[in-house]
Amino acid sequence: xxxxxxxxxxxxxxxxxxxxxxxxxxxxxxxxxxxxxxxxxxxxxxxxxxxxxxxxxxxxxxxxxxxxxxxxxxxxxxxxxxxxxxxxxxxxxxxxxxxxxxxxxxxxxxxxxxxxxxxxxxxxxxxxxxxxxxxxxxxxxxxxxxxxxxxxxxxxxxxxxxxxxxxxxxxxxxxxxxxxxxxxxxxxxxxxxxxxxx
Amino acid sequence: xxxxxxxxxxxxxxxxxxxxxxxxxxxxxxxxxxxxxxxxxxxxxxxxxxxxxxxxxxxxxxxxxxxxxxxxxxxxxxxxxxxxxxxxxxxxxxxxxxxxxxxxxxxxxxxxxxxxxxxxxxxxxxxxxxxxxxxxxxxxxxxxxxxxxxxxxxxxxxxxxxxxxxxxxxxxxxxxxxxxxxxxxxxxxxxxxxxxxxxxxxxxxxxxxxxxxxxxxxxxxxxxxxxxxxxxxxxxxxxxxxxxxxxxxxxxxxxxxxxxxxxxxxxxxxxxxxxxxxxxxxxxxxxxxxxxxxxxxxxxxxxxxxxxxxxxxxxxxxxx
Numbered sequence: 001x002x003x004x005x006x007x008x009x010x011x012x013x014x015x016x017x018x019x020x021x022x023x024x025x026x027x028x029x030x031x032x033x034x035x036x037x038x039x040x041x042x043x044x045x046x047x048x049x050x051x052x053x054x055x056x057x058x059x060x061x062x063x064x065x066x067x068x069x070x071x072x073x074x075x076x077x078x079x080x081x082x083x084x085x086x087x088x089x090x091x092x093x094x095x096x097x098x099x100x101x102x103x104x105x106x107x108x109x110x111x112x113x114x115x116x117x118x119x120x121x122x123x124x125x126x127x128x129x130x131x132x133x134x135x136x137x138x139x140x141x142x143x144x145x146x147x148x149x150x151x152x153x154x155x156x157x158x159x160x161x162x163x164x165x166x167x168x169x170x171x172x173x174x175x176x177x178x179x180x181x182x183x184x185x186x187x188x189x190x191x192x193x194x195x196x197x198x
Numbered sequence: 199x200x201x202x203x204x205x206x207x208x209x210x211x212x213x214x215x216x217x218x219x220x221x222x223x224x225x226x227x228x229x230x231x232x233x234x235x236x237x238x239x240x241x242x243x244x245x246x247x248x249x250x251x252x253x254x255x256x257x258x259x260x261x262x263x264x265x266x267x268x269x270x271x272x273x274x275x276x277x278x279x280x281x282x283x284x285x286x287x288x289x290x291x292x293x294x295x296x297x298x299x300x301x302x303x304x305x306x307x308x309x310x311x312x313x314x315x316x317x318x319x320x321x322x323x324x325x326x327x328x329x330x331x332x333x334x335x336x337x338x339x340x341x342x343x344x345x346x347x348x349x350x351x352x353x354x355x356x357x358x359x360x361x362x363x364x365x366x367x368x369x370x371x372x373x374x375x376x377x378x379x380x381x382x383x384x385x386x387x388x389x390x391x392x393x394x395x396x397x398x399x400x401x402x403x404x405x406x407x408x409x410x411x412x413x414x415x416x417x418x419x420x421x422x423x424x425x426x427x428x429x430x431x432x433x434x435x436x437x438x439x440x441x442x443x444x445x446x447x448x449x450x451x452x453x454x455x456x457x458x459x460x461x462x463x464x465x466x467x468x469x470x471x472x473x474x475x476x477x478x479x480x481x482x483x484x485x486x487x488x489x490x491x492x493x494x495x496x497x498x499x500x501x502x503x504x505x506x507x508x509x510x511x512x513x514x515x516x517x518x
Contacts, residue, residue, distance in 0.1 A: 020486060024442065030257045030314055031441050037250060045241045055240065063249045070257045131237035138237075152207055153229070154236040159209035174213055178225075181210075185228040 022082050025073050033070055040083060041066075043155050044090055050147060051094035061097070065089045084161035087151065091165060130191075137187045141180055144168075148176035206230075257314075304332035307345075310463035312440075317341070321358065322350040326439050328460035345460075346377040348440055351394075362387040365418035365425075366404060368397045375436050383452045383474060387418045390436040398425050435481075442484040444491065451476050451499070455512070462488040464509035473501070473514070 024032035041062060048065075049058040065086060069076070076085065138146050144166065151162045152173075159177070163170040206229055214222040307313035307325035315323045318337040325331060329345025340359040351358045353371020360367040362378035365387040372394020378387040389398050391410045398416050399407035400423055408425045410416055413433060417426040431447070438445040444461070446454055452474025455466045466488075468474050478499060485491050492510055496503050502515045 020484065023486070024484075028311055028313075029442060030312075033257050034250075034254070037253065041246055041249070042241060043236065045246065046236055046238060049240055055242075055245075059241070059245055059249055062246075063252060066249075066253050067256060070253070130231075131233070134232055135237040150236065152210070153232060154234065156207070156234075158207070174209070177210060178213055181225045181228050184232060185224055188228055188231060 018082055025069075025082075026076070028073065033066075033073075036069075036082065037066055040086055044086055047087060047150070047155070048090045048094060050143070050150075051091070051098070057097065061090055061093050064093055081157070081161060083155060084157055084165060087155065087157070087161075087165045133187070133191055134184075137184055138180075140187075141183060145176045145180050148173050149180035152177050303335050303337070304330065306330035308463075309460055312442075319354065319358075320352040324348045324440055326460070327463075343376055343378060345379055346375070346439065348375045348437060349373065353394075361401070362418075364401050364421060365389075366399050366401055366407075368399075368407070370395060372396060377436075379453075379456065382456060383450060385420055388415060389417075390415045390431055390433065392433055392437070400425060438481075444480060444482040444485060446478070446480045448477050448479060450474060451478060451495075454478070454480060454495075458488050458491060459509070464488060466492070466509050467506070467511045469511060469513040473512070 021032045021036055025036060044065070045058050045062045048061040049055065052058045052061065068089060069086070138149065141149065148162055148166060151157045151165065152159065157165070159170050159173045162173045166173070206226060210229065214225060217225075305313060305315045305323075305325060307327050307329050309328050311327060313325045315325065315331060317323065317333075319339055321339075323331055323341075324347060326346040329343070329347055331341055331343050331347060333341045339356055340361070342361045344363070349358075349360065349369070350373050351369050351371050355370075358369040358371075360369065360376055362376065363380040363385065365378070367374070367376060367389055373392040374394070374396055375390040375392070376387065377390075379385060387398075389396065389410065391412050391414055393412050395409065395411070397407040397409045398418065399405070400418050400421075402421070403423050406424055408416065408428075410428070413430055414428045415431040415436070416428055419426060435445040435447060444454075444457065446457075452468065452471075455468060455474070458464075459466055476499060478495070480491075480495070482491055482494075488510065489505075492503050492512065495501070496512060496515075500515055501512050503510050503512045505511075
């Protein structure tokens with residue numbers, strides 16, 4: 001029998017919120033797991049790379065962290081943001097690896113002596129554009145300052161989340177971010193002046 | 199003052215508020231110029247894709263409550279001690295053998311959840327809430343399905359059979375959806391083919407099999423002796439359940455409510471039951487509660503609902 005007028009209920013498609021994704025993950029939805037991986041794998045593997053001496057280990061850490069996320073999904077008790085939790089897992093995993101392999105981690109706390117002028121090899125293609133310079137300048141920051149800054153700028157995390165990931169106080173994070181910005185401003189100004197002269 | 203800079207974090211905003219305006223503006227500009235995408239060519243997409251393939255096998259291709267799937271072996275790469283590696287490998291191999299031996303041949307997706315099952319031949323099945331699948335051991339590419347499932351069948355030259363309460367689907371390596379709830383009003387087996395080739399036959403008249411082409415939907419209604427004529431359906435709509443969506447086209451209310459019951463693990467009582475034969479179109483993106491669906495359903499159909507101890511009761515609107 002053909003129905004002449006069928007009423008229609010329709011709710012528009014929206015990107016699921018992180019809270020909804022987290023809830024679905026906890027309920028064991030593999031699709032939510034995939035979506036979380038899709039959204040976060042790139043920043044996370046980059047973050048992991050900060051703590052490893054080679055690329056392969058960073059991929060291993062990423063895989064390991066997501067396996068744990070899936071295995072322990074029901075018991076994770078994700079109170080804060082899932083991003084923050086994933087960053088913490090990456091960090092812990094990286095440090096455990098260092099501990100297990102008994103390799104000394106080279107993580108100096110203080111910024112080393114550096115010239116503030118641009119002294120780049122002429123043929124250095126990688127650093128020709130602004131993005132290349134920014135990457136280089138961030139790498140020039142003390143590692144923990146760079147870490148805090150990257151988590152804030154490129155992972156979009158709140159300072160309290162960063163503080164709990166890095167196990168420092170929020171005030172320390174505030175300071176790191178401000179000092180990083182001030183350093184980058186100095187570098188950026190010098191770069192722009194240099195270009196202005198060309 | 200700060201409206202020109204997007205994505206400034208509220209934390210940073212707070213810090214800058216305490217600074218001289220000029221200094222603060224300068225730092226905002228730096229924040230903006232630094233950009234929101236990390237400037238690096240790491241990682242390599244191809245390697246990320248490999249990481250995902252392993253994870254996918256791990257999350258989709260194994261049973262959610264099976265604690266030690268074989269894919270876990272990859273984690274050993276992180277342990278760089280030969281002796282413990284060898285030992286763990288032996289123990290794991292034993293564990294996998296035992297796990298394979300005692301693995302049940304019947305799977306049921308709990309109400310309110312979905313379940314991904316990997317079959318011994320490498321084929322994958324996703325079960326919708328409340329659906330169950332079983333096969334006889336040893337596995338000979340023949341399974342029995344009650345409810346709805348999406349099949350991703352491995353092609354290995356041998357046919358794969360899906361039996362429902364009233365139909366049989368024969369397959370050679372393909373992707374398709376089967377919906378066969380024997381408890382629905384006018385129970386029907388609905389087969390929708392995504393890719394490849396399958397044949398469908400009524401269980402009692404296997405000689406009347408019809409061959410389906412991709413994009414086609416075929417039904418075997420109740421105890422009918424023939425497979426119904428082909429229809430074309432939006433494939434995305436048929437497979438919506440795999441992503442937690444609810445999409446029905448011109449479907450009986452009673453059938454939709456049964457789906458909701460399984461999906462949200464509750465009971466929905468319809469008063470009078472005759473309302474169940476009314477039809478409706480419905481599309482919900484991943485609804486988080488049954489109530490959000492029921493509420494809109496009732497508005498659209500001029501019905502009313504109330505909560506009770508184990509779910510909901512839907513009835514004719516009292517005003518009419």
